[in-house]
Amino acid sequence: MKKYLPYLKLLFTRSQKITIDAIPNGSIIDIGGGGEGIIAQIGKNNVTVIDKHQGEIDEAKSKSPTSKWVLADATSLEYESGYFDNATAFFSGMYMSIETFEKVCEEVYRVLKNGGEFWIWDAEISENAGLFIIRLSVTLPNGKKIRTAYGSKIMKRSVTEIKQKLLNVKFQVEVIENQEKWFFLKAVKIS
């Protein structure tokens, strides 16, 4: 029975609607961008996707062949400081411990140009036990709809924690939009 629990959970999880009207301009580093490759599908050759699992890259690569697909841990990036215009993370924070997330924020801050923005979409996890699953129906700027689900064993996560980690590494948090089970947050590097 236990092994069927995630599937049962998925069956009874209501889909969350997300409409992405835009992503940042210029060069983008997308953290944890494998799987569906949502940001790469929108930004195409402007996007450098970082993912630490080759399988996730392989799954997404064909959906945006002109993006750059890089197998790497985002806690340690090979790019020089100020290399990218902007950064994104679409439901990848929920796959990291909060300590790892802070290290990723440090690296993103470093590789962004001054004035660069970090756009984050992520799950608000209030449940305490077992596997958390979020089901999404994502509408891209061109109207394409992608239905997907992301699951994580992270116990709890809140936008307040994420905001605090961003502030710790000197980002300015400019926008927070709270939805039922997820949030969108925009932070800016002003050094």
Ligand SMILES: C[S@@+](CC[C@H](N)C(=O)[O-])C[C@H]1O[C@@H](n2cnc3c(N)ncnc32)[C@H](O)[C@@H]1O
């Ligand atoms: C489910 S995906 C998020 C959804 C994805 N952005 C998309 O467009 O479908 C989460 C990804 O984060 C990646 N990830 C987790 N920790 C990471 C890290 N420290 N560095 C790079 N990628 C990481 C995982 O390998 C996984 O592919």
